[in-house]
Amino acid sequence: GFSICRDCANTVADFSNEDSVIEMAQFANVPFVKNLYIDVKRTSKNPNFGEYLKKIAPYKNFKTFSDSVFTTDHAEETVSITPELESRWGKGYNEEEYAYFENVLQGLIAIKPATTA
Incomplete structure (x- = not known):
């Protein structure tokens, strides 16, 4: 190389x-x-x-x-703020920030599948 x-x-x-x-x-x-x-x-x-x-x-x-x-696994730029998202990431973020958190999480899951039940 x-x-x-x-x-x-x-x-x-x-x-x-x-x-x-x-x-x-x-x-x-x-x-x-x-x-x-x-x-x-x-x-x-x-x-x-x-x-x-x-x-x-x-x-x-x-x-x-x-x-x-x-690809980003068909990532959305924004998401609807749900109680599940607020529970996972905390309250006070905007739709774009929650979408970013979810996209990064999906990328990490794609890289290394969860090893715990």
């Missing part, structure tokens, strides 16, 4: 352009996981490829670009 310096990778992977992040992941032969890409964009003040690599590192079943996940 090829190696690329951190600054170059961060320059190539423009987090306002998903395709550029996918291209960088393909070049570096690391998986592109859409839920993690969205997570880095939403939680980092300066989203970059290094932050993305830190997010994906714990997931051992994502090894190469061929392990990529380009």
Whole structure:
């Protein structure tokens, strides 16, 4: 494989352009996981490829670009606020925030199924 310096990778992977992040992941032969890409964009003040690599590192079943996940499991941008959501995440969030929490949870479940009953 090829190696690329951190600054170059961060320059190539423009987090306002998903395709550029996918291209960088393909070049570096690391998986592109859409839920993690969205997570880095939403939680980092300066989203970059290094932050993305830190997010994906714990997931051992994502090894190469061929392990990529380009969808968010039909994620909705907003959800209806239900007592179940408030019970799971707490009260006081807006619909978009609850949708984000649910999307991240579904992404984690897709990565590693629950091992408890």
